[in-house]
Amino acid sequence: MFEDLLNKYLWKTVKERIYNSSKEEVMSAIYKENKHPDDFFALLSPAADAFLEELAVISQKITRMRFGNIIQLYAPLYISNECTNSCLYCGFNRKNEIKRLTLSGEMVEEESRLLFKQGFRHILLLTGEDKHAVSPEALAKIANNIHSKFASVSIEVYPMDSAEYKIMTEAGVDGLAVYQETYDRIGYDAVHPSGMKKNFSWRLNAPERAGDAGFRKIGIGALLGLSDWRVDGFFLALHAYYLTKKYWKSQIQISFPRLKQAHGNYVPPNPVSDRDLTHLICVMRNILPDSGLLLSTRESSHFRDNVMPIGITMMSAGSKTEPGGYSHPDANARQFTIDDDRAPDEIAAVIAKKGFDPVWKDWDREFLI
Numbered sequence: 001m002f003e004d005l006l007n008k009y010l011w012k013t014v015k016e017r018i019y020n021s022s023k024e025e026v027m028s029a030i031y032k033e034n035k036h037p038d039d040f041f042a043l044l045s046p047a048a049d050a051f052l053e054e055l056a057v058i059s060q061k062i063t064r065m066r067f068g069n070i071i072q073l074y075a076p077l078y079i080s081n082e083c084t085n086s087c088l089y090c091g092f093n094r095k096n097e098i099k100r101l102t103l104s105g106e107m108v109e110e111e112s113r114l115l116f117k118q119g120f121r122h123i124l125l126l127t128g129e130d131k132h133a134v135s136p137e138a139l140a141k142i143a144n145n146i147h148s149k150f151a152s153v154s155i156e157v158y159p160m161d162s163a164e165y166k167i168m169t170e171a172g173v174d175g176l177a178v179y180q181e182t183y184d185r186i187g188y189d190a191v192h193p194s195g196m197k198k199n200f201s202w203r204l205n206a207p208e209r210a211g212d213a214g215f216r217k218i219g220i221g222a223l224l225g226l227s228d229w230r231v232d233g234f235f236l237a238l239h240a241y242y243l244t245k246k247y248w249k250s251q252i253q254i255s256f257p258r259l260k261q262a263h264g265n266y267v268p269p270n271p272v273s274d275r276d277l278t279h280l281i282c283v284m285r286n287i288l289p290d291s292g293l294l295l296s297t298r299e300s301s302h303f304r305d306n307v308m309p310i311g312i313t314m315m316s317a318g319s320k321t322e323p324g325g326y327s328h329p330d331a332n333a334r335q336f337t338i339d340d341d342r343a344p345d346e347i348a349a350v351i352a353k354k355g356f357d358p359v360w361k362d363w364d365r366e367f368l369i
Contacts (some may be wrong), residue, residue, distance in 0.1 A: 002242045003204055006235065011184050014041070021045035023320045025193045034289045040237050043283045052275070055282040062289045067355045072292075072314045073348065074122035075115045076156075079142065080321045081333055085195030087181075089226065089259060089266040091321075091335045093129040094195070099333040102133045105142060112146045114326045118318065118344045121151040121361035124177065126335075129158035129197055136164040140171035145244030147172035151361045154217060157179050158196065159206035159247040165213035172339065176210045177219035178203065179257065183235035191226060207239075211247035218243060218250050225259030225268030232307045233280050237287050237361060244288065253314070253352040254284055255290035260298050260336050270304065274303055279311070285311035297338040304340055305350055315351075317344040 013224030016121065021042040029039035030051060040213065042048060043121045045265055048055070080102035083092040091098065103111070115123060125143065134142075139157065147153045155168060165176075182188050185200055192198045207218050222232040243252045258277060259268040272280075277299075284293060294303055295312045298320040320326050322333035340347070348358035 001208060002030055003201060005242060014234055017041045018045045018230050019045050023047045024031045026051055031174035039233050044233050052121055052279055056310050059282040059285040060287055060309060061335050062310045066289050067313050070359050071351050072357050072362055073317050073361045074124055075120045076124045076126055076316060077111050077135055078126045078320050079108060080127040083129040083324050085197040086193050088191045098151055099280055099330055101333055103323050107324055108142050111144040111326050116149045119360045124154045124156055127157045136160055136167050140167050143173045144171045159203050162209045163214055165210050169214050175217035176215045178206045179221040180204055181223040184227045187227045193297045211250055217253055219253035219255055221255035221257055223257050223259060223274045224268055227233055228270055229272045229276055240288055240291060251292055258298055263367045277339060278307055281311050297340040299339055301342055317347040
């Protein structure tokens with residue numbers, strides 16, 4: 001399991017190796033055709049900052065070779081904001097006084113119809129981490145009811161066991177996103193004071209349980225701003241590299257959620273600049289040429305428009321981060337505030353203007369027959 005590999009690395013040792021990397025080591029790593037984990041240290045180092053332009057050029061070239069000019073669009077659909085965790089950075093923290101809501105099946109249908117009318121054919125279902133609010137069986141029923149409209153239905157919910165993930169795939173769910181938030185065990189423990197999410201190992205091993213259940217897409221990520229982005233970036237790359245080798249039939253996807261303001265006014269202890277995030281995206285593309293790289297509406301329209309050509313293959317659009325947000329928006333129920341609030345068709349027009357193809361659908365279940 002990946003946890004066995006993770007345990008071979010000490011956070012402090014990894015950080016020292018990253019920050020002590022030389023320009024010569026960067027130059028040696030940057031032009032290697034097949035990157036090895038030993039190369040990750042140098043590519044993420046402060047010494048590599050001077051080579052950001054070269055990294056961006058290589059990243060863009062790899063992306064065009066592997067994915068063409070396609071930018072896939074998807075939309076999140078929040079089913080519930082009820083949660084049993086008390087994550088310090090999250091608007092759904094059970095201690096926050098926000099409006100709690102779990103959508104009925106009819107309300108989910110209404111939300112999904114609106115997204116379908118906007119053109120979306122790839123949808124991401126989200127919940128807070130409360131099995132009593134939305135059980136695996138209830139989630140499977142929701143997915144089964146709406147997947148006739150959508151080419152791909154993914155989930156970003158609480159980690160499940162292997163049998164529960166199998167229920168998901170049998171209901172037509174083909175994608176999973178589960179973020180470790182930070183790979184620093186000490187930092188992880190500090191921001192997750194209570195709830196099931198406090199169990200670092202249970203969350204860390206979720207992508208492998210999903211891989212064993214046969215998910216076509218497995219998404220991971222680190223919540224940028226919780227810890228040093230360079231060190232978390234190393235472990236994120238190592239995790240994705242490992243999953244790519246073990247689950248070669250699945251596409252491993254990487255997201256770059258950067259901490260934004262949420263209810264509770266949590267201040268990120270390790271702010272990540274636009275340049276830092278661009279650096280991380282370039283490194284991930286150089287290391288993982290076949291992975292999907294996702295950028296959400298957490299980011300500004302200016303940043304998304306400019307970083308998109310470098311290595312991004314999927315973008316959310318017109319997102320609402322509260323249950324019922326497309327039909328009955330309520331700011332007091334959001335998980336976090338979005339920054340790019342443009343309409344989906346407006347984002348698609350910008351993508352096309354930049355010479356790329358905005359794609360609403362690039363998969364069909366008939367391919368599995």
